[in-house]
Amino acid sequence: MALLPILCFPDPRLHTVAKPVAAVDARIRALCADMIATMYDAKGIGLAATQVDVHERLIVIDVSEERDAPLVLINPELVWTSPTTHLNEEGCLSVPGVYDGVQRFDAVRVRALDGAGQSRLIEADGLLADCIQHEMDHLMGRVFVEYLSPLKRNRIKTKMLKAQREAER
Numbered sequence: 001m002a003l004l005p006i007l008c009f010p011d012p013r014l015h016t017v018a019k020p021v022a023a024v025d026a027r028i029r030a031l032c033a034d035m036i037a038t039m040y041d042a043k044g045i046g047l048a049a050t051q052v053d054v055h056e057r058l059i060v061i062d063v064s065e066e067r068d069a070p071l072v073l074i075n076p077e078l079v080w081t082s083p084t085t086h087l088n089e090e091g092c093l094s095v096p097g098v099y100d101g102v103q104r105f106d107a108v109r110v111r112a113l114d115g116a117g118q119s120r121l122i123e124a125d126g127l128l129a130d131c132i133q134h135e136m137d138h139l140m141g142r143v144f145v146e147y148l149s150p151l152k153r154n155r156i157k158t159k160m161l162k163a164q165r166e167a168e169r
């Protein structure tokens with residue numbers, strides 16, 4: 001297992017639209033294991049392949065208190081969204097230290113393959129639903145700060161670039 005480097009906003013690679021996973025094979029299973037390890041190491045509740053510079057439709061999530069219930073969603077597709085939404089306070093491993101409100105569906109139904117390549121229908125609400133929507137956005141090349149006002153987004157971009165320059169010194 002390996003820890004993978006996580007791309008940080010405003011890295012342009014975060015805007016890549018992911019392609020479907022062609023087959024859940026040994027390469028994909030190894031990638032899932034690495035992504036789960038990377039998510040736990042970074043103390044995140046979700047990670048999309050896009051964030052580790054792999055542009056295939058794969059996300060890992062663990063919203064459990066005990067951090068022992070990893071979920072793998074391969075080629076996830078939203079099949080239903082609730083008519084109601086709420087404002088969710090979000091952060092992202094690719095935008096460290098930034099938290100802001102994003103409008104999300106209260107509940108979603110997602111069809112995806114699991115880590116064994118089995119088709120699953122996941123009904124989610126609460127934190128899991130918010131996390132699924134956030135991670136699926138990554139697969140479309142969308143980072144949550146893009147929902148914020150241009151003013152806020154630019155302020156975050158400047159802050160991130162400054163932090164990245166300082167880290168390189």
Ligand code: NI
Nearest residue numbers: 091092093094
């Ligand atoms: Ni994120």
